[in-house]
Amino acid sequence: MIVTRQTKSGRSPASTAYVSPILDACGFPPHTIRCTRLLALVNTIDPELVAATLGMDPEATMLYVADHLDPGRLPYA
Structure with missing residues (x-):
């Protein structure tokens, strides 16, 4: 996280x-x-x-795993 004068007292990210x-x-x-x-x-x-x-909705994080499959997490069949 980047801390600026505006973000140091809150939870919002630094602006683009x-x-x-x-x-x-x-x-x-x-x-x-x-x-x-x-x-x-x-x-x-x-x-x-x-x-x-991170104060996100749990469904929002699932978007990041939707297109990624980690073979190490799959059980051996």
Whole structure:
């Protein structure tokens, strides 16, 4: 999480207008980085726990696992 003067006292994320110039050098927009981080969290931790921690709706985190199948979590058949 990026902390700014506006975000330090609340739970809202830093604005795209604030973060975009910082990320311009790497070539990735804030949305891509956020989605990538959420995908990693949801696939390594319980999606419901991630949702509760980040103040999201549990169904919202399920969008990040809908197109990803981790073979390590499947039982051997």
